Each structure stands twice: as structure tokens, then as C-alpha cells.
Amino acid sequence: MNRTVLRVEWYRWVRTRRLLALLAAFVLFGFLSLLGAKYLPDLIGQSADIKLLRVPDWRDGLQQYVKNTGLLVAAVAMILAAQACAVRSTEPIGIYYLSREVSPVRLYLPRILVAASVIAASALVGATVALYECWALFGSYPLGTGVGSLAVQGIAVVLFAVFAAAMAARIGTAGLAAAITAGVYVCCLLLSTVPAIQPWLPTTALQPTIAASGFSFADAAKSLLPLALATALALTVALTTPIRAIRATA
Template sequence: MTLWRLEWLRLVRTHRLIAILGAYLFFGLTGPLTARYLGEILGRIGTEGVRVDFPTPVPADGIAQYTSNASQIGLLVVVLVAASALAFDARREMAVFLRTRVRGVAAIILPAYVVTAGAAVSGLVLGTAAAWYETAVLLGDLPPVRMLIGLAAGALFLGFAVALTALAAAVTRSVAATAGAALAALLALAVVDGITGAAWLPTRLAGAMEELVRGLPATGLALSAALTAALTATALAAAVALGSHREL
């Protein structure tokens, strides 16, 4: 059995694939519903004599609700699944079994990375398709080209997040520490993004879909994509280099 098949079977038989797909599908189905009916729900439970007016929801609001949840809870699920797959040194018996059957640690890391990142992107595609359909039904049409560009940007960001988790796994020992370090790094990037508003940070890609469907200019998106791709490759190379010199 190859390591590629092993990673796939582990992803499926431990129901981690269902967790990823289910999280994105859930937010894809509920995001547009929330955008469409939230004003009516809150209006009915408001205080007597107090009237709260909400602006009429537009198609971009449905995608905004979806991307907001997907970039938080969905990303959390992806990082936890990636940490479990990539922190193979956390289980000494597994580490010895794997390391003694391959020529280099890259043969262990790359299948785990590709399979996990592929599952994450599949979840994003599934959730986006659900959100796109429901938004079209409930709120109106969305610009297809901008939606697809936003989807590609989100997929690239997920690949970066999984690569960052691989690097964290090469530095730490446990699954919990790996997930914590990766989430801390992603949170730090989000904080820097919020403070500086830099258009070239990788976190820009996570919210690109909402910005694009709102008609905002894609300034800096290409630079952010190029930097994110470079950082992804660097993180994977560093994970392989560090993992190759780690003692069990």
C-alpha cells in the first residue's frame, strides 16, 4: 500500500473528510438563508415599540455570510485535520514505521499535504456551490467570473494554511501543539492585516470572494496570490528540511 492510498484511507475511514465537507456545506446552505431572513427574524423578536430597520439584503450579503463562517470555523476544521495528518512524529511507533520505509521525509509529508489540501479545497468548492445556488434562489444572481476568481483565491489560501500546518508539525511534537501553532500564525497574519490593511498578505485571499462580488477592485490580489504561493512552497520546503533532521 502506498502512502498516498494510506493518507486517503485515513482521511475517509476516520470521517475527517466528512467533517471538512460537512462544515463547508453547512455554512454554504445556511449563509444565504441567514442573510435573507435575519432581518425578519430579529424584527419579530424585537422590543415592543422599538422598530429596527435592516437594509434589503443583496446577493453579496449571502456570500458574505458564507465566507465569514467558512474562513473561521471551516478553516479551524481544516487545520485540525491537517495537524492530525502531518504531525506523524507525535506517535513514535507511527513515525518509526513510516520513516524506515521511505528514503526521505518528503515522501511522508507530501502525500499528507496533497490529500489534506485536496480535501479542504473540495470542501470549499462544495460549500461555495451551495452558497452560490441558494444566493441565486433567495437573493439574486452573482457575477460568475468574480465568483470563480474568489474561489481560486480561497483555494490558494487553504493550500497555504495546510503548508503552514506542515511547518508547525516539523517544529512541534504533538498534534495539539501543531494545530495551536498554525492557528496562532494565521491569527497573527489576520491581526496584521486588520491593523495595516496591507493588500498583499495571504489573509486577503480568504475574503477575496466577498470583496469581488461586492464589486470592489481586486487591487493587490495578484500580488497576494503570488506571495501566498511562494510562502506555501517555502513552508513545505522548510517542513521537509526540518523533518529530515529531526531525531525520534
Template sequence: MNGWAWRLEWLRLRRTHRFLAAAALFITFGMSGPFMALYSGAIIARAGASLSVPPVAVTPAAGVASFVDNSIGLGLLLVIVIAAATLAIDHRPAVSIYYRSRARSAAALLVPRYVVVTLAMIAAYSVGAWITWYETAVLIAMPSAAAMVLGNLLVALYLAFAVAVVALLSALLRGVLLIAGVAAMVLLALPVAGLVPGLGAWMPSRLLTAQHTLLGTAGLTDFTPAAGVAAIATTICLTLATRYAYRREI
């Protein structure tokens, strides 16, 4: 069953075009982000002739930050919806019975779905991030490739955490829209909780800023607490998701 389940998930990903949808979004913002960072002052000045916009030196970090700021909200929402549609095993009872009658355990169903959709969403984001890197290098200046790689890995860790939250909710709730809605509220609540003094450095959502802040003054140690919490929380969510899915199964 395991080998067949892995193959099924790859086929499902290809046939539903979910990866292409996510990649198209991140690619669009990756292509427009550095451009907007470079010419935003001129665009604002043309939009309102009475506005006085002082010239500001545009850095590579600003080009990448434009991509992150513009893409991450809508991109994360799309990731949540795609993950919910993938992980909601019991959304269609007839299909659920078919899969569960052939699986040795809940993990045999959950793990392939989680891994495939997580890797697909990370790949979609990474394509957009590296298009941003190329356009920033052409239009502004060459960003540090090492900092980009490290930032990409930290954002990938956050995406793995976000999909794990969806996986846990898919074991507790029924319905794609309900799962996606609750997951969105949970993940959006984390940055708000990070406003509490002393908690910001520990919130997994802090990892979303790594892509551009590592090009500036931030270092890896600034994200170590958030990365540790994200890794532990991902493990806990997947463990609980498997346990609760098994209980539902029996």
C-alpha cells in the first residue's frame, strides 16, 4: 500500500495542477517584486503630482522584501487551501472508505499526502524566491546567494509547520473549507501573538521574514528560537494527526 500511496499522491499533484497554481502565484510576485521596489517611488510620484517622494537608495534586501511582503499573505492562504484539499481524507466518505480499507494504518495515508504537498508548496515558493533573486541581481544588485539559500530553508521550515497544522486539523474536522478556515485563523494568530514582548522571537511566523532580513543585518541566531519551535510543533502536529486519524478510523 505504501508504494502505491506515494505514487498516487504524485499523480494527484500532477493531474490537479495544484503545484502549478501555487508556482504561478509566487512566480508572478517574484517577477514583479524587484521591479516594484525599484520603481515604486516613480510610480507614486506619477500617481499624485503633488506628492513629494524623496529618493531612496534601493538595496537587494528591499527587492526581496517586496516579493515577500506582496506574496506571502495570498501565498500562505493558497498553501492552506491546497493542503486542506489534499489532507482532508474524510471529506468524501465513499473515497475515504476505499482508502482506509486498503491502508495498514492512518500514517500510511497521511504521511505520503503530507510529504508530497509540503514538498510541492516549498518548491513553488522556492521558484518564486529564486526568480526574485535573479531579477534583483539584474535590476538592483546581486543579493547574497548564501543568505538566500538560508532564508529559503527557514521559510521552507515554516511551510512544513503550516501544512502540519492543516494535517492536524484535517484529523479533527471534516470539510475542506472548515479545515482551511480554522487553519488560516490559527496561523494568522501567531504574528499577533508575536506582538507580546518576549514572544516574537519564538513565533514560527518570524521565519517568514528570514528571506529578506538575512540580506540585511539579521543573522541565523535571530531565527534559532523560531526554527526550534517550528520543528517541534511540526513533529507534535503530525504525531497527533496520525493518532486522531487512527481513532476516527476505528
């Protein structure tokens, strides 16, 4: 693959400030989520109607982080990835690309790879901030459990974003691709009320449970496998559909 094409896509993320927005979102929630969990007793201490069952600990801090990033920041990553990979035949730049390129792999794969790399790096920075903040606020904790849980969430965020990017490449519009991905997310949330299938849902990987008992590779695989298969299918369709077919449906 031509490095120049990858460099162009990287500059797209930098110059449009998508990279800055995504990185800021991860870092911001890395700080605020842990701070909110730590000082929650002080925030509600003056209320006579609200009583905490226990004093928040490191699990609550990391759990708050994965809840926030698994919902809000994952949505931001999904939308930005879809925007980066949508090439519309009704826009001048889209006409330029679609009239000169015949291979969907050459046109879309660099965009998807750069989007996945940027999101993965941003998730890593956010997780590092959260793990450090957890140690600074709550003291020592089982690092392996924290790292494992945040790694699962990071992989899930990347897969969801790549799914949205592949949908945008196939459909040609970022808005519709994001709406479809959001619909899948909402359906998974509704299905998560059924205990038998809840461990297999992608939303379980996006918001993993931080347990004192430790990190389970088997549970992580259950929640990531369906998402990985759906993402692989979306990528296959996006990268094997001829450019002219994509233009005809855009």
C-alpha cells in the first residue's frame, strides 16, 4: 500500500481536527470519570434523601470510565470514522475520487486503516490516563483486571467504529451509516435485558463489568466475537463491491 495515501488520510484527521476532538474526549473522561466516582460521597453528602451503600473504590472509578466512554466517546469515534470513510458522488471531491478509482480496496482501505489506528491510539491514551488517575485517587489496585477490562473496551470501540466506517464506504453517507450503527447499539441494549444472551452482545464489551474477582478472557471473547464477525462482514462487503455499484446506490 502506498505510504503517501496513508499520509494523506492522516493529515485529514489532523487538519479537520477529528484527531484532536477524539483524543480530547478520551482524556477528558479519563480525568472526570474517576474524579466523579472518588468525590461522589462529598457531592451528595449534604443530601438527606440519598444514601450510598458503600464508599466508592477503584472498581467504581473504572466502571464510571467505561460507562462514559462506552456510550458517549464510542459514539464520537463511530461518527468520526464514518465521516472519514464516506465518499459521496454528489460532492466535488467524491466525483474526483469515484471517477478516477476502480478499486474499492485502494479507495477505502487506507481510510479505514487510518481511522482504526487513530481511534485505537486515542483509546490507549484515554485508558492510560484512567488507570493512572485510578491509582492516584484510590491507591493500589489489581492492575491486570483494570488493563484487561479497558483493553476489551478499546477493542470494542475500534470494531464499532470500523463497522460504521465500512457502512459509510458502502452506502456513501456518514449520517445513514452512523444511524445504522446506532440502531444496532440500541438493539443490543434492549437485548441485554435477557440474561442468557447478554454475555454475547457487543455492548457488553463496550461497557465491561469491572469485577473484584478479576478479568475473564472467556467472557471477553464471548462479547467481542459477534462484533468482530459483524465488522468483518461489513468490511468484506465494502471492499469487494465495485466502485460503480457504490456510485449507483449513493
